[in-house]
Amino acid sequence: MDLTDVSLVALRVFREVAERGTFTAAASALGYTQSAVSRQIATLERAAGGRLLERRRDGVELTASGRVVLRTAAGILDQLDATARELAGLPAAGGTVRLGWFPSAGAILLPRAISAVRRTHPAVTVTTREGSTPALVRALRAGTIDLALIASAPPFRPPDAESPALELETLAERSLRLAVPASHPLAAYDSVEVADLHGQRWIAGPASSSELWLGVWPGLDERPLIAHTARDWLAKLHLVAAGAGITTIPASLTPAVPPGIKILPVTGGPQELRRTLLARMPGPLPEPTAVVAAALRTTAAELT
Structure with a gap:
């Protein structure tokens, strides 16, 4: 060798x-x-x-x-990149934190946490990138990001089986909700039963390995009618507001919902919980990374 x-x-x-x-x-x-x-x-x-x-x-x-x-x-590539930044007169990498986030975290949690870091630690630079949970886990292990906001659903297994195990911290655990047009018959109620979801038109994200259709109520005992597919949460919610169908939504996104939508809990089946996790590689955190982690932790607590 x-x-x-x-x-x-x-x-x-x-x-x-x-x-x-x-x-x-x-x-x-x-x-x-x-x-x-x-x-x-x-x-x-x-x-x-x-x-x-x-x-x-x-x-x-x-x-x-x-x-x-x-x-x-x-390690080698990070050191070379830090040297290149220093020679170019850019902020030292030690003051830069690379943060990855899953799509729905970008609506409220991410911008509020970054705003808090800018107020309290203006010397800390935060760069971000959106990605799926599997992609962000790979990026952590590849060393291209320092922290990742990832999503987890029951039975809440580790995000991968690689060694060493990632350090995982639960920032929030909240129930999945249903977003329906304000004019929809289901909007007349304060909650809906799983049985009431039969035959509905769904607005969903593209199929993934973790959930067949992200946006369809999990465990629905029929083949769902997918009326529209969209990756972007804002697009899905505006389609709901336009009366084009219904979709699931993490409870954490409720403050970002546009007018014309009612958010409902779903009863009559297993409780569908979703966790927001802060993931990182094991080991001591550099001070700038610890600052960003603390801001994410505080912001998530304020949103619960």
Whole structure:
């Protein structure tokens, strides 16, 4: 095994593949061809003397050796990036916190927490990126973000089985709700039964591995009628306000709901709880990262 002559390009490509989860996504993010990405990974694996990635039908997964190389690669690349920032006269990386967040966290929790950091610690720079929970977990392990706001649903399993286990802190746990047009027959009630959801027209996000349709009530015992699909929460809510259908909504988004919508609890089935978690790699937190974590913790408590 001899990694002394491995290029920085290969390390960056490897980190990108580990974060994105597929060669195709990494190639797109880097502006490379997929074959170029494959060649860089093959070169790195030859130097490491073994497989760093397990190829699967749905993407790639780090091997034990891959996790070791990733930790080293992330440290080297972060140091080089910090040096480049310093030479360019930009704020030191030590004062910059990279925060990832799942879509619904961006409506209220994220902007309020960032506003609090700007008021109390103006020297701390926060950069953010939106992503799915699996993507954010990969980014944490790849070292491209420092903290992640991720979502969890029952039975609240760990977000991945990699080692070391991520440090997870529950910031909030609230019930899933239903958003219906104010003119909808269900809006006449203070709550609805699961049985009342049969035959409804749904506005949902694209299907995912965690929930078949994000926006359809979980466990609905019929094939849902999906009238509209949208990734953006604001788009879904405005479609509801326009009378185009109904959707589920995290309770934390209630203050951001536009006019023309009624938010209802759903009874008659298992309680559908959703947790907002703050995730990070284990180990001591640098002071700027601890400042951002504290702001997220305080903001989440104020919203409950």
